[in-house]
Amino acid sequence: MTDAPPVEVRGLVKTYGEITAVDHVDLTVRRGDVFGYLGPNGAGKTTSLRMMLGLIRPTAGTVRVFGRDPQLSVRALEGVAGFVEAPRFYPYLDGRTNLRLLAALDGDDAPRRIDEVLEVVELTDRGGDKVGGYSHGMRQRLGLAAALLRRPKLLLLDEPATGLDPGGMRDMRRLIRRLADDGITVLLSSHLLAEVEELCNRVAIVRKGRIVYEGELEDLRRTAGVSYRLRTVDDERARRVCAAQPGIESTDGAGTGVITFQPADDQALAQLSLALTEAGALILELAPRSATLEDLFFELTEGDGDRELAAAHVDAAARIVEEAPS
Ligand SMILES: Nc1ncnc2c1ncn2[C@@H]1O[C@H](COP(=O)(O)OP(=O)(O)O)[C@@H](O)[C@H]1O
Ligand SMILES: [Mg+2]
Numbered sequence: 452m453t454d455a456p457p458v459e460v461r462g463l464v465k466t467y468g469e470i471t472a473v474d475h476v477d478l479t480v481r482r483g484d485v486f487g488y489l490g491p492n493g494a495g496k497t498t499s500l501r502m503m504l505g506l507i508r509p510t511a512g513t514v515r516v517f518g519r520d521p522q523l524s525v526r527a528l529e530g531v532a533g534f535v536e537a538p539r540f541y542p543y544l545d546g547r548t549n550l551r552l553l554a555a556l557d558g559d560d561a562p563r564r565i566d567e568v569l570e571v572v573e574l575t576d577r578g579g580d581k582v583g584g585y586s587h588g589m590r591q592r593l594g595l596a597a598a599l600l601r602r603p604k605l606l607l608l609d610e611p612a613t614g615l616d617p618g619g620m621r622d623m624r625r626l627i628r629r630l631a632d633d634g635i636t637v638l639l640s641s642h643l644l645a646e647v648e649e650l651c652n653r654v655a656i657v658r659k660g661r662i663v664y665e666g667e668l669e670d671l672r673r674t675a676g677v678s679y680r681l682r683t684v685d686d687e688r689a690r691r692v693c694a695a696q697p698g699i700e701s702t703d704g705a706g707t708g709v710i711t712f713q714p715a716d717d718q719a720l721a722q723l724s725l726a727l728t729e730a731g732a733l734i735l736e737l738a739p740r741s742a743t744l745e746d747l748f749f750e751l752t753e754g755d756g757d758r759e760l761a762a763a764h765v766d767a768a769a770r771i772v773e774e775a776p777s
Contacts, residue, residue, distance in 0.1 A: 455518025456481055457605040457636045458503060463512035465498050472498040474660035475512070480605075480638050480653075485631045487647035487668070488640040490657035491752050496640035499657075500535050500609050503638075504528070516605070533607030533638075538594025542583030546574055546593050549582055553597050561600040568596040572626060588619030595626065606630065608639040612646055624650055644748045658752045675747040679720070681710040682736035689732035696723050711740065 458480035465473040473495040480486045488496050501507045503514050505521030505528060514520065519527030540549040547565060554561035569578045572592040582590065591611055598606055612623045627650060631637050641647050647654055648668065656664040664671060683689040693701050693712055698719030701712045714720040727734055 455515065457484075457517060458486075458607075458638060459513075459515040459518075460499070460503065461513050463499065463502060463514065464510045465495075465502060465507070466510045471660050473502070473509075476655075476657070476660070476662055478655045478662060478665055480636060482636055483631075483634070484636055484638070484653050485627065485651045486636075486638045487651035487654040488638060488657065489642070489644065489647045489654050489748075490640075491642050493659075494642075494657045494752070495660040496642075496657060497535050497609055500533075500607055500638075500640060503607055504531070504533065504535065506535065530602070530604040531607065532598035532601040532603035532605075533609070534594045534598065535607075535609040538590060538597060540582040540590065540593060540597075543581060545579050545581050546585070546589075546596075547578040549593065550578075550597060550600065554600050557601050564600055564602075568599040571599060571629075572596045573622070586619075588615045588622065591615065591619075591623060592626070595630075599630075603635060606635055606637045606639075608637065610640055610642070612641065613643070620646070644745055648744070656748065656751050663751045671747070672744050675744045676713050677739050678711050678713045680736065680738050680740055681712065681734070683710075683727060683732040683734050685732045686710060688730055689727055692726050692730050692732055693723065696726055699723055 456479050458478070460476055460478050463473055463476040464471070476495070476499055478486075478488075488499065490496055498507070502509050503516065503521065505514075508522060514522070516527050516531055517529075521527040521531075540546075541552075544552075547569065550565045550568070551562065554565060566575070569575045572595050574589065574592055574596065577585070577589065582593065585593065595606075595608075595611070598608075606627075608627070611627065612620045615623060624646070627637060627639065639647075639650070651668055653666065654664070654668050654671065655662050681689060681693070690701075690710055693699050693710060696719070698715035699712050700715075701710070712723075714723065724734060724737065
């Protein structure tokens with residue numbers, strides 16, 4: 452039982468009348484993961500999380516949390532905490548009192564941990580203020596504090612950074628990172644690739660209720676490939692050198708004025724820079740473009756025209772995942 456993965460979801464379906472909110476979702480969160488459940492608004496993230504927390508009943512499929520079905524026993528959720536949508540509190544009570552009420556429900560040593568969790572989320576100074584006067588970021592942090600009262604081994608967080616300003620997002624990321632470093636497994640949902648990229652080691656990308664990719668973020672990044680942008684003292688010549696160079700796939704349209712290409716590997720890139728120099732097309736700028744993963748994300752979650760391309764990417768990613776020693 453203790454070796455069971457923190458979250459294991461198989462064939463999960465939730466329908467509301469005609470709407471299929473969650474459509475045969477499979478995913479596995481492993482111990483130590485910071486797992487990103489990534490998809491645009493309406494993709495079914497919150498509905499999935501509700502089922503993982505045992506808040507609503509699946510139409511079909513199974514959820515196991517540390518090997519237990521959260522629908523069948525409250526014990527299944529021992530060591531599990533989190534929130535969906537936004538954490539809720541009594542606005543006319545202060546933060547500390549809200550935590551005290553929750554701690555009384557949690558029992559054990561939770562009531563004695565209030566100061567500690569307030570400290571962790573950096574709300575010690577504001578614990579005496581009414582929650583109604585808190586900013587969105589402070590409320591999210593208080594939500595995390597409430598979750599931490601339970602000494603969770605697994606945190607399920609629904610869009611913890613959505614709606615925060617850049618500073619608030621950075622604080623939230625830092626906080627989640629710290630909790631993960633302390634050994635807490637985290638599943639967080641997000642509609643922002645950048646957030647997931649910075650925090651997560653593994654991701655599931657969900658589109659219209661379906662998983663279109665699950666795996667290491669690193670594999671997805673490799674599949675997306677890195678393209679480079681090149682500027683030289685003689686771009687016409689550089690273009691010809693790129694076209695003739697083995698291991699270099701030119702991706703720019705003619706006459707765009709910018710040279711972009713994908714090298715097969717670092718060796719191919721190094722050879723290209725040598726060839727350019729020898730041809731007299733001296734390099735002024737050679738920069739990796741980070742947008743590539745984002746392009747793939749949009750193809751996966753929104754594209755229709757490029758579905759084949761996206762499918763090919765995912766295919767390749769799946770192969771990488773299969774080949775990777777585990
Ligand atoms: N209680 C509900 N009744 C009817 N439709 C719902 C309900 N909850 C969610 N949905 C629908 O299910 C889909 C997925 O919603 P949701 O899980 O909230 O997506 P996300 O969290 O990814 O934005 C949406 O089309 C939403 O309108
Ligand atoms: Mg949602």
